[in-house]
Amino acid sequence: MRLRFGALAAAALLLPPALAACGTDDPSSATDKEAVAGSTTAAAVVAKVAKDDALNAQLPADVRSAGTITTGISTVGAPFTFLAPDNKTQIGIEIDLRDAVAKVLGVRAAPTTTKWDSLLVGVQTGKFRVAQGNFGVTKDRLKTYDFVTYYNDGFGFLANPATNQPAVTQLTDLCGRKVGTFTGTSFIGVLQSHEGDCAKLGRQPWKISTYPDQASFTLALDQKRIDLYLRSAIRAQYDAKQQPAKLAFKGTLNSEHVGFVLKKGDALGPVLQKAVQKLIDDGTYARILQAWGLQTGAVSTSQLNPPGLD
Template identity: 30%
Template sequence: MKQGLWALLLVSTLSGAQGIDLKANETPLHGQRDEAAIARIPPNFAFVEPGTLTVAISALNSPPLALLASDNRTRIGSDPDIARLLADSLGLKLKLVPTAWEDWPLGISAGRYDVAMVNIAVTEQRKEKYDFATYRVDSLAFSVKSTSPIEAVHGPEDLSGRKVIVGSGTNQEKILLGWNTENERAGRKPALPVYLTDDASGNLYIQSGRADVFFGPQSVASYKAALTGKTKVVGLGPKKAYVATTTKKGNGLVEALKAALDGAIARGEYQKVLARWGEAGEAVTTSQINPPGITY
């Protein structure tokens, strides 16, 4: 992508980030009880806690998706907001469970929570074990220190020999390893994956030069670049992904979640959430159940 388009992306994101009022966003947005969605809950469905929708969200501070409020205790962000809309629509209380990325698959399988919302993208492999109801479209992005000589990442050759931060088991790791294979076949040095789970550590690695590139969700990368000016987005991943609520395969809850999301979209509640977190450009017009996932 041309450098001018990167500038356009950053200007657009800067406007969104500057328009985010974190203090105002600590006030919860509630949704309307939706009888049609409630009717889609399977008969005798066993919630983790009766009368409560238990939702796993990111334990990391990764705005605008999830972060701590000013009380350093309450979780806010677009994912908690959408989780609240779902609970309200289904006539349930909401319980948020801060969860590490590595823990959500076992947590869903073991029944520790009803839904996982940890910026989980739909993939064909994940669809074998989980059901998905989409609620956002997201890209992956490459970001670097603002003073880095790296101006653009278009493909494997641009990461040859670079130290790249990724999360273990993520789509970005799969892309990076695939690009490493291409680099090796072409006689180029592969990138060196740097596995981190803490966003603060990632920031430290980038600013100290211990890593060259951060590869993660575009919404998070652009938010940080616009808010602090210490990083810049220099490329997007090769594929866009549907981000979705994630539930145990075959338990039937996905139908109710889709209905709740569609109702929130129709009433404009969903759009208010994305708008106040600067994610309006990632909205879906309807939720899809188990759409075609990313393949590698």
């Protein structure tokens, strides 16, 4: 697989977060007016969503009977899932998409908040039916889980502005550089699967370090223990905007499908896909993304299990 450069449009810089298309357990609260405004506007859009009786009739019997879809969620960070100013209420683009889909299906989302790295396990063990955490579709994950996509993200790179790191436009730009990322993300597998690329060019390999939270990797960049930090492209641009003295955005690689995660073969998957597609077709989806300034990540078609990254 060859990873190509693709910069997100300037609109994404206005976002009030990667995982990237990978997901992180990186708590964040709505400390700026843009985030609060985005949430308020999107909530008004979701409030107008009506039940689709035909789709409700297609739900698995246990879901229709219960009237709820158990959902695992984590405080990934703005604009995906994060805390409102009350430090209790979860808001974000994934919350709004989840609630809009539930309303289309005529059920209620019953969320369970947990650590990001416990979400996929929770789906597999049946703790909850669906998980959200800005999870990107990968070939490895597709062996165990089903995905219903609802936007695209990418791989974004951050650096300490004082180090004047060159921009990243292809994967081999990382050769000889120290790269950090969050523990447990899909980024690690991609980097490991291409470890031999630098040797083919006669260059030194990249070195990978992992960090549990934003404070840790920001400190590592500040102390120059790593050259670059890899995370969600959307979140990386947001971070650079919020902390320009500490973080500089250095480019985006690839495009990754992001969506709901279900256990492999769950009959709920195809119905979720139809619900997302209905929101796309009737314009609700576009209005939600616009509220968050996330139009550059929009998709025209929701997919069930699209091809995943290596």
